[in-house]
Amino acid sequence: METILKTVSRSPITNKDYPIPATVNDQAGIDQFLSVHPGKKVVVVQGMGFVGSVMGLVVANAITEEYAVIGIDLPTPASWWKICSINEGVFPVLASDPKISEYYAKSREKKNYYATCDPYAYSKADVVIVDINLDVKKQTGPGHELLDYTVDLTPFKKAVESIGNNCRQDVLVLVETTVPPGTTEKVVKPLLQECLQKRGLPVDQLKVGHSYERVMPGPKYIDSIQNFYRVFAGTDAMSTEAVEKFLRTVIRTDEFPLTRLGHTNATEMAKVLENSFRAMNIAFMVEWSRFAEEASVDIYEVVNAIRMRPTHKNIMLPGLGVGGYCLTKDPLLASWARMNLFNSNDPLLQSEKGVRINDKMPLYAFEYLQSQYKDSLSGKKVLLLGVSYLNDVGDTRYTPVEGFYNQLQEAGAEISLHDPHVLYWEEKDTWVTQDLNKLLEQDYDIITITTGHKEYRSNPALMAKLQEKTPAVIYDTIGVLTNEEIKTLSDKHMVRVLGRGDLQG
Numbered sequence: 001m002e003t004i005l006k007t008v009s010r011s012p013i014t015n016k017d018y019p020i021p022a023t024v025n026d027q028a029g030i031d032q033f034l035s036v037h038p039g040k041k042v043v044v045v046q047g048m049g050f051v052g053s054v055m056g057l058v059v060a061n062a063i064t065e066e067y068a069v070i071g072i073d074l075p076t077p078a079s080w081w082k083i084c085s086i087n088e089g090v091f092p093v094l095a096s097d098p099k100i101s102e103y104y105a106k107s108r109e110k111k112n113y114y115a116t117c118d119p120y121a122y123s124k125a126d127v128v129i130v131d132i133n134l135d136v137k138k139q140t141g142p143g144h145e146l147l148d149y150t151v152d153l154t155p156f157k158k159a160v161e162s163i164g165n166n167c168r169q170d171v172l173v174l175v176e177t178t179v180p181p182g183t184t185e186k187v188v189k190p191l192l193q194e195c196l197q198k199r200g201l202p203v204d205q206l207k208v209g210h211s212y213e214r215v216m217p218g219p220k221y222i223d224s225i226q227n228f229y230r231v232f233a234g235t236d237a238m239s240t241e242a243v244e245k246f247l248r249t250v251i252r253t254d255e256f257p258l259t260r261l262g263h264t265n266a267t268e269m270a271k272v273l274e275n276s277f278r279a280m281n282i283a284f285m286v287e288w289s290r291f292a293e294e295a296s297v298d299i300y301e302v303v304n305a306i307r308m309r310p311t312h313k314n315i316m317l318p319g320l321g322v323g324g325y326c327l328t329k330d331p332l333l334a335s336w337a338r339m340n341l342f343n344s345n346d347p348l349l350q351s352e353k354g355v356r357i358n359d360k361m362p363l364y365a366f367e368y369l370q371s372q373y374k375d376s377l378s379g380k381k382v383l384l385l386g387v388s389y390l391n392d393v394g395d396t397r398y399t400p401v402e403g404f405y406n407q408l409q410e411a412g413a414e415i416s417l418h419d420p421h422v423l424y425w426e427e428k429d430t431w432v433t434q435d436l437n438k439l440l441e442q443d444y445d446i447i448t449i450t451t452g453h454k455e456y457r458s459n460p461a462l463m464a465k466l467q468e469k470t471p472a473v474i475y476d477t478i479g480v481l482t483n484e485e486i487k488t489l490s491d492k493h494m495v496r497v498l499g500r501g502d503l504q505g
């Protein structure tokens with residue numbers, strides 16, 4: 001049962017169970033797959049998650065080379081289904097990008113994308129791309145504030161060892177996982193060398209590099225990998241050349257030239273700095289949103305006015321909070337690296353503070369609701385529109401909706417959930433409804449827009465339905481409602497928008 005539930009959270013496979021295999025041995029399956037592709041270079045992608053499975057698709061549909069691609073993941077309840085589903089014809093990632101199904105159909109036709117859990121695959125690889133997770137463990141207090149955090153490299157090192165214990169001596173290992181700066185040079189390369197040496201193999205042909213993903217799950221999923229600028233570096237000249245040669249075959253580098261940096265420490269730093277900048281930009285807006293509410297100013301209007309100035313185009317809008325796998329951890333990975341891999345006594349204080357501020361945003365959104373609703377929430381019916389952390393994507397990892405949901409639950413509210421992209425909310429172990437019309441047959445005390453999916457934006461049918469409802473609080477936590485919609489809804493309902501203060505005022 002557990003496998004089924006995990007499966008539906010990210011894939012439409014709902015009625016199959018995949019028992020974990022007793023052995024990881026899949027030598028026959030791998031050999032059979034490769035026998036259909038004689039002479040082709042073999043690319044093994046380690047980690048079939050949101051990034052790796054789609055990177056695998058891009059390599060299987062490379063621009064100037066025909067590769068045989070093997071995706072490898074772990075035979076765990078959380079991941080075994082991804083292997084099965086890739087081999088059985090249902091791509092494991094749900095997204096609004098039509099290119100995903102197009103590329104997957106092509107790879108099925110060419111039979112050039114196979115998935116397995118057997119590390120034997122590494123022995124066949126010309127290139128291994130590391131796309132696994134590297135997590136930050138956060139300790140949080142009762143108000144969701146960040147108390148402390150730890151980075152444990154052990155699972156990542158084990159993954160690198162599984163490559164080193166099986167790979168060819170002349171393999172190219174390209175790290176794409178977001179790692180603490182310093183990891184490729186100080187951890188990955190020495191570990192691979194040690195493994196080769198233990199196997200009695202020379203280390204002078206081994207190539208190791210780093211190039212980070214700027215993948216944006218959503219309508220431009222594939223393009224964000226294949227038709228986008230890439231930064232890369234190698235740990236030596238031979239590695240740098242090999243990484244560049246490989247990337248040129250899979251990425252449209254004629255239109256999106258590669259950026260070569262001088263060291264893998266630099267590419268690793270570029271990745272976490274990019275994400276820390278974004279996280280800080282959001283954290284910066286938090287206090288301004290509060291100020292705007294107090295001053296009855298519409299912060300969205302203000303930000304859009306500022307954005308007209310070319311130098312200020314990327315100032316962020318406020319919202320329910322920061323979610324997803326990357327912005328919530330990458331500033332911490334960077335700060336940890338500074339202290340643990342480069343022996344500094346100082347953390348990256350501002351970046352850490354940014355995470356602390358962002359982590360508390362859902363709590364504030366809840367407190368603001370309480371300050372406006374005034375009545376007890378116990379037994380009140382609350383509808384949440386959207387549980388995913390990002391619009392038009394079915395990814396609930398670290399979604400800020402979770403903190404908000406937890407607060408509502410603690411207050412005793414009766415919560416209904418809608419999300420067009422999420423069938424099952426894995427982290428909360430609960431089902432999510434896709435039929436909005438059905439949900440809106442009922443009345444609610446509070447209807448909250450928690451994710452900016454396109455289904456909730458400028459949707460006249462939704463507006464008409466909301467107008468039919470008995471008076472409720474309509475709470476827009478991310479500024480989806482237009483001024484006109486707010487005006488129309490306000491005839492009947494009490495409308496509140498985070499960052500806009502008293503709309504009636």
Ligand SMILES: NC(=O)c1ccc[n+]([C@@H]2O[C@H](COP(=O)([O-])OP(=O)(O)OC[C@H]3O[C@@H](n4cnc5c(N)ncnc54)[C@H](O)[C@@H]3O)[C@@H](O)[C@H]2O)c1
Pocket residue numbers: 046047048049050051052072073074078079082131132133134155158159162176177178179213214215216217325326
């Ligand atoms: N999701 C994004 O939007 C995004 C964007 C850019 C970069 N990244 C980075 O890409 C990396 C992967 O992120 P993701 O979102 O795909 O994570 P994910 O959790 O969806 O996928 C990681 C996968 O790696 C597998 N894995 C872990 N250890 C393994 C091992 N030893 N062997 C084989 N497989 C193993 C896990 O089972 C899982 O399926 C992270 O470093 C992340 O920070 C993510």
